[in-house]
Amino acid sequence: MSGGMIKVLLAEDQSMVREALAALLGLEDDIEVVAQVARGDEVLAAARAHDIDVALLDIEMPGATGIEAAAQLHKELPGLKLVVLTTFGRPGYLRSAMEAGADAFLVKDAPAAQLAEAVRKVLAGERVIDPTLAAAALAGGANPLTDREREVLRAAADGSTNAELAAALHLSQGTVRNYLSTAIQKLAVRNRAEAVRTAREKGWL
Amino acid sequence: MSGGMIKVLLAEDQSMVREALAALLGLEDDIEVVAQVARGDEVLAAARAHDIDVALLDIEMPGATGIEAAAQLHKELPGLKLVVLTTFGRPGYLRSAMEAGADAFLVKDAPAAQLAEAVRKVLAGERVIDPTLAAAALAGGANPLTDREREVLRAAADGSTNAELAAALHLSQGTVRNYLSTAIQKLAVRNRAEAVRTAREKGWL
């Protein structure tokens, strides 16, 4: 911890938000944003190039999600602290982030002061998680969908027909229908559109 | 323009982003964020209470959209300059924002420097619009959907069945099908899910 400054990498795709967050952290005396990236697949290289203490990762990014980036960092650079930041407080996101090795999980709805606070806390070895979200994640239970069901549902999300899904996934049309049918039942909804909707809401997609 | 400081109202629902943007603007010598709100339906009251020069409005907010808020402000407080800010660079959004009386339209993808710049420019009487977006809005043409088609499509967006839509909108099931059918044709897609998707993308919903 040379000079006492906490060195942070900031990953967020929207320039204006990213630079605004950097400005916010820049107001803190003990925090320094030393690198910024706009894509998930640029995080690892930037982290290696900059000798940082904490990585701040938005989930929704092109190239790779912040959760995927967190998993990479956790594997390649253990010791580095990981803060995952997201617009959507979906229980499934929290769960995935934790499994990827995140030390903190913040939603953008939270007061800005929590950001710097979380950075300091994870560096002190603490974990930072919104209690409400943690409860929801535990109560909501694990993702009930199998890999294939998730895969098919994700592919169906844009309104593709069964025939298109079958071609894209190299499955028969009947099989596609079966997967969607079981997904619909597991999610207790009445058609694929609702299934996509609720799976998204829970962070299961 | 007492004291030479530009007084800004900031409306954005995500606290962290809102406060980060405030920090960003706070770095400018000639700009001062004098009020912040998190809901679209609180914008007008805040604007009246604070004697501001520029209102910075996010589109996606609870209560009322930034575009609706812009329309209110334009009507009630003409003279006030309006900057609309959004995550999504949808041509329809730009069009609606301009019709609502906005002086500037910015996407959050743009460099942070453009924000302060836009604030200064609108105050100088200029209009600020991303040229790429402007072209897309003109090329994309106007919304081809009728009011009813839009209404039905919006209601169908969450996966409701025809029967539910008919009940909710006080229409017969056949009529619902007709509206969706014409909307599907106008949008050149093959089912309601795709229709919802592309209408959203263009900002026509």
Next chain:
DNA sequence: GGTGCCGCATGACATCTGTCATGCGGCACC
């Protein structure tokens, strides 16, 4: 005061979607 568009409706039809029963090979677990 026609002409034409819009909102609303009906009925018929083809297609798509969701469900269910059933089957088979592979693989893991006891």
Next chain:
DNA sequence: GGTGCCGCATGACAGATGTCATGCGGCACC
């Protein structure tokens, strides 16, 4: 080396969805 789950498939069926032709009343525009 059974038993059972998973991935994949088929076929049949009911119900939902999308299309089309057609009709009627209201209203705006020339």
